[in-house]
Amino acid sequence: MYLSREYAPQGIGLGPLLQRAQSDKASVKETVRDVLDTVRLKGDTALYQYESQFDNATLSSLEVTEKEFQEAETLVSDSLKQALGHAAKNIRAFHQCQMPFGEHLVVEEGVELSRKIVPIHTVGLYIPGGTAPLFSTVLMLAIPASVAKCPCVVMCTPPSKEGKVNPAILYAAKISGVSKVYKVGGAQAIAAMAYGTESIGKVDKIFGPGNRFVMEAKLQVASQCCAIDMPAGPSEVMVIADRASNPEFVASDLLSQAEHGPDSQAMLLLIADREDADVYLDKLEEAIAVQLRALPRTEFLLSSLSHSHAIVVCDGKSACAVANAYAPEHLIINTTNADELEKKIENAGSIFLGPWSCESAGDYASGTNHTLPTSGWAHSYSGVSVDSFLKKITLQRLSEQGLRNLAPTIETMAGFEMLDAHKNAVAIRIGESK
Amino acid sequence: MYLSREYAPQGIGLGPLLQRAQSDKASVKETVRDVLDTVRLKGDTALYQYESQFDNATLSSLEVTEKEFQEAETLVSDSLKQALGHAAKNIRAFHQCQMPFGEHLVVEEGVELSRKIVPIHTVGLYIPGGTAPLFSTVLMLAIPASVAKCPCVVMCTPPSKEGKVNPAILYAAKISGVSKVYKVGGAQAIAAMAYGTESIGKVDKIFGPGNRFVMEAKLQVASQCCAIDMPAGPSEVMVIADRASNPEFVASDLLSQAEHGPDSQAMLLLIADREDADVYLDKLEEAIAVQLRALPRTEFLLSSLSHSHAIVVCDGKSACAVANAYAPEHLIINTTNADELEKKIENAGSIFLGPWSCESAGDYASGTNHTLPTSGWAHSYSGVSVDSFLKKITLQRLSEQGLRNLAPTIETMAGFEMLDAHKNAVAIRIGESK
Numbered sequence: 002m003y004l005s006r007e008y009a010p011q012g013i014g015l016g017p018l019l020q021r022a023q024s025d026k027a028s029v030k031e032t033v034r035d036v037l038d039t040v041r042l043k044g045d046t047a048l049y050q051y052e053s054q055f056d057n058a059t060l061s062s063l064e065v066t067e068k069e070f071q072e073a074e075t076l077v078s079d080s081l082k083q084a085l086g087h088a089a090k091n092i093r094a095f096h097q098c099q100m101p102f103g104e105h106l107v108v109e110e111g112v113e114l115s116r117k118i119v120p121i122h123t124v125g126l127y128i129p130g131g132t133a134p135l136f137s138t139v140l141m142l143a144i145p146a147s148v149a150k151c152p153c154v155v156m157c158t159p160p161s162k163e164g165k166v167n168p169a170i171l172y173a174a175k176i177s178g179v180s181k182v183y184k185v186g187g188a189q190a191i192a193a194m195a196y197g198t199e200s201i202g203k204v205d206k207i208f209g210p211g212n213r214f215v216m217e218a219k220l221q222v223a224s225q226c227c228a229i230d231m232p233a234g235p236s237e238v239m240v241i242a243d244r245a246s247n248p249e250f251v252a253s254d255l256l257s258q259a260e261h262g263p264d265s266q267a268m269l270l271l272i273a274d275r276e277d278a279d280v281y282l283d284k285l286e287e288a289i290a291v292q293l294r295a296l297p298r299t300e301f302l303l304s305s306l307s308h309s310h311a312i313v314v315c316d317g318k319s320a321c322a323v324a325n326a327y328a329p330e331h332l333i334i335n336t337t338n339a340d341e342l343e344k345k346i347e348n349a350g351s352i353f354l355g356p357w358s359c360e361s362a363g364d365y366a367s368g369t370n371h372t373l374p375t376s377g378w379a380h381s382y383s384g385v386s387v388d389s390f391l392k393k394i395t396l397q398r399l400s401e402q403g404l405r406n407l408a409p410t411i412e413t414m415a416g417f418e419m420l421d422a423h424k425n426a427v428a429i430r431i432g433e434s435k
Numbered sequence: 436m437y438l439s440r441e442y443a444p445q446g447i448g449l450g451p452l453l454q455r456a457q458s459d460k461a462s463v464k465e466t467v468r469d470v471l472d473t474v475r476l477k478g479d480t481a482l483y484q485y486e487s488q489f490d491n492a493t494l495s496s497l498e499v500t501e502k503e504f505q506e507a508e509t510l511v512s513d514s515l516k517q518a519l520g521h522a523a524k525n526i527r528a529f530h531q532c533q534m535p536f537g538e539h540l541v542v543e544e545g546v547e548l549s550r551k552i553v554p555i556h557t558v559g560l561y562i563p564g565g566t567a568p569l570f571s572t573v574l575m576l577a578i579p580a581s582v583a584k585c586p587c588v589v590m591c592t593p594p595s596k597e598g599k600v601n602p603a604i605l606y607a608a609k610i611s612g613v614s615k616v617y618k619v620g621g622a623q624a625i626a627a628m629a630y631g632t633e634s635i636g637k638v639d640k641i642f643g644p645g646n647r648f649v650m651e652a653k654l655q656v657a658s659q660c661c662a663i664d665m666p667a668g669p670s671e672v673m674v675i676a677d678r679a680s681n682p683e684f685v686a687s688d689l690l691s692q693a694e695h696g697p698d699s700q701a702m703l704l705l706i707a708d709r710e711d712a713d714v715y716l717d718k719l720e721e722a723i724a725v726q727l728r729a730l731p732r733t734e735f736l737l738s739s740l741s742h743s744h745a746i747v748v749c750d751g752k753s754a755c756a757v758a759n760a761y762a763p764e765h766l767i768i769n770t771t772n773a774d775e776l777e778k779k780i781e782n783a784g785s786i787f788l789g790p791w792s793c794e795s796a797g798d799y800a801s802g803t804n805h806t807l808p809t810s811g812w813a814h815s816y817s818g819v820s821v822d823s824f825l826k827k828i829t830l831q832r833l834s835e836q837g838l839r840n841l842a843p844t845i846e847t848m849a850g851f852e853m854l855d856a857h858k859n860a861v862a863i864r865i866g867e868s869k
Contacts, residue, residue, distance in 0.1 A: 023601050066704070084844040084848050087841075091542045091543065094542050097778065098538045098540050099538055099550065104529075104532045104533055106528065106529055106802075108525045108528050109525065112802070113801055114529050114802050116533065116820075119782075121815050122814065133852045133853065133854065134851070136851070136852070137848055205814040208590050220679040222655075224654040227815070228812070228815035236630075249863050250860075250863060250864055253856070253859050256860070260855070260857070292856075295859070296859065297855055305540040336798075346828070347553045348556070351829040352828060352829070352831075354832055355832050355833070356833050357838045357864060358832055358838075360860065361827075361858070361860045361861055362546075362831065362833055362845060363831055366841050366845050367831050367833065368540075368548050369829040369831055380639040380662075381826070383828070384827075384829060386550075388822070392815070393787070393817040394784070394786060395784075395785040395804065396777065396786045396790050396803075397786075397787055397796065398773075398787075399792045399801065402476045404791045404796065407521075407801060410517075410522055410799065411799045413515055414515070414516050414518050414570075414571055414799045414800065417515055417568070417570070418567045418570070418571060419731075420567065420691070421694070422691040422693070422726075422730050422736070423694070423795035425691065425726060425729070426684075426690070426793040426794065427795055427796070429683050429726070430687070
């Protein structure tokens with residue numbers, strides 16, 4: 002059996018099953034603190050040194066040149082260019098309709114309130130290196146920044162040993178409006194964007210995924226000087242299915258999550274009686290076995306499945322209760338009554354409805370964002386959206402009469418809070434004091 | 436002279452002047468880590484012990500009882516009740532109009548995307564104790580939570596030595612929809628809300644101001660398990676004025692900020708020629724001297740003014756450049772062309788336009804929120820609003836045809852990212868593989 006089976010007809014006592022793996026981070030914290038301090042003190046010098054040490058790359062400059070961008074464009078195949086264009090169109094369209102409007106309200110005579118929407122000036126995107134070139138993440142971060150009209154969008158990504166950035170990443174950056182790309186990876190890239198160096202300007206907010214060093218670096222700078230998109234852990238999916246759900250589809254969704262890394266989690270909530278459940282789960286196991294044979298990344302797949310579970314629940318209500326407790330990054334509701342169940346979901350990053358909405362559609366091309374809260378953070382965070390690249394600034398304009406009308410209220414409250422200078426700012430204006 | 440004078444006609448080289456005070460936090464970090472660990476391990480026992488140790492309060496229970504609420508209501512004066520009612524009405528009205536709508540988009544045939552708006556389930560508000568009862572902050576946090584329809588809103592605030600909570604705080608909590616109030620303060624309150632104890636349930640997000648122990652505790656839990664509103668430092672104001680601005684008004688605004696605490700900052704940007712500037716600043720100094728005589732909290736006022744500055748700039752454009760670099764929590768534009776300057780401001784928590792819009796109007800009663808980004812965080816953060824209490828969850832529903840249309844794009848991208856199981860989830864569905 003690939004998935005452990007748990008029977009929880011009331012959806013109770015699942016606590017330990019729904020826990021995410023916790024990594025011991027003491028040594029990561031120390032290493033990251035050291036990298037951050039070094040970059041802050043030594044700037045570019047530290048970046049060149051770390052790129053040599055961690056990425057085996059000897060760089061002559063950090064910034065990707067116009068020539069490299071042009072070269073990249075010739076190296077990307079037409080089929081990939083077309084796919085990226087299609088995905089970018091959908092991502093842009095959905096994020097465009099997320100653009101908020103400011104409000105304006107005359108709350109009482111002479112008291113005019115409003116909010117204005119302002120893009121964050123300089124945003125930094127981090128795109129990991131590693132085995133696969135994550136050009137899809139470039140689209141998912143740079144397009145909302147472009148829709149929000151952020152004036153300056155920079156990107157850091159680790160170079161290959163040859164000092165090159167994957168052409169598909171550069172092409173994706175170009176079509177989605179990234180201003181500058183730098184060949185820096187890991188915690189040192191986060192440090193460079195948070196503090197600024199000679200080559201890389203300080204940014205206001207950092208976005209993007211990464212390994213535990215990158216994530217720890219983001220958390221550390223977030224408490225010092227630079228906002229981040231959200232804390233993050235390993236990727237995860239929860240699938241809600243019932244007897245009518247095609248087990249091959251369900252198997253393929255669990256596997257597509259499990260291939261992300263060894264610590265991904267692929268959870269199944271099966272709505273069924275105990276006997277039906279076992280019949281269904283046997284079919285599912287068989288489908289997993291068949292599909293596994295044709296897939297690479299077997300080590301990641303098996304490792305992820307080993308800490309994933311199939312949880313059997315008695316009804317849709319229990320399924321939703323478990324899903325809300327787990328707060329999955331991705332929630333696939335592959336049942337005929339998906340819409341009805343979805344109404345009960347309050348904690349999830351993104352929801353996929355019905356049999357045809359596989360997670361990979363949203364990962365790449367439907368138009369929703371794939372940067373989503375993991376590790377239960379969907380209890381409080383939303384995924385990345387245009388909002389993540391905007392600020393809202395409140396404004397007020399009072400007339401003399403407006404202030405006179407509000408004065409007794411302000412003065413009474415300031416008096417009871419023992420803030421006399423607050424009271425004085427009103428009294429001086431309406432001629433009460435001096 | 437209360438304010439140091441700096442002449443920077445080009446708005447250049449101001450870096451050091453615009454720096455906020457940095458406190459050395461190593462010992463605070465250690466103490467807080469210890470308090471957090473103790474509360475996580477010992478729960479209520481630790482809370483009772485810390486309340487005895489830090490607040491000199493011997494408590495028999497942590498939760499404020501219905502009887503205490505009723506008692507509080509009888510103790511609050513009618514004038515304060517009326518003032519709180521007036522402020523609450525305006526705060527509710529302005530936050531009500533911030534309520535966003537979800538989007539819905541058929542991005543291409545058979546690909547339906549949307550976002551739904553969901554309140555964060557359980558939010559925890561922290562209200563500091565200390566010299567003044569901050570009932571205004573209760574309104575500023577609990578009313579947006581109520582507008583957002585958060586199902587569970589709890590509050591922690593330190594009790595007096597007699598084990599009581601200030602009646603105005605309880606009354607404000609009651610009229611703004613707080614579910615439960617607990618008598619716990621400091622880092623231990625943050626720990627209780629972040630981890631949960633026997634008496635206090637774990638919350639999803641913590642809001643509210645506090646001393647450096649509270650702030651450090653919020654930062655630490657934010658990287659572990661519980662979202663927070665924003666990082667925060669001492670309160671601050673920047674006033675943009677010119678020769679036509681009433682110096683008494685300007686003095687009163689600087690002083691009303693300076694009284695918050697010894698580390699508050701009250702900055703003036705004066706648009707003037709050098710000679711005019713000195714004449715104006717002499718008048719301002721005189722107004723400060725006169726007003727200071729009538730105010731208590733002299734120690735805070737003088738301490739804050741000692742690290743505040745009057746910066747003279749040659750024109751409105753330079754003033755806005757300096758303001759954007761400083762990114763003030765509160766920005767008062769007390770000039771006749773306030774609207775024109777405001778258009779150039781992109782970094783500020785809240786903006787007050789014209790001579791009659793004193794900061795204390797927004798602090799208490801106009802309806803805007805007073806929980807705002809300090810210490811330059813206005814470069815990336817907005818103040819607290821209804822948004823802070825909501826999540827947005829993306830949804831998608833694909834039809835079979837919708838998936839077929841997207842399939843080549845998804846499969847091409849997944850292939851180049853070497854995520855074959857992602858590709859497989861599409862292929863299985865459209866009958867390409869097995």
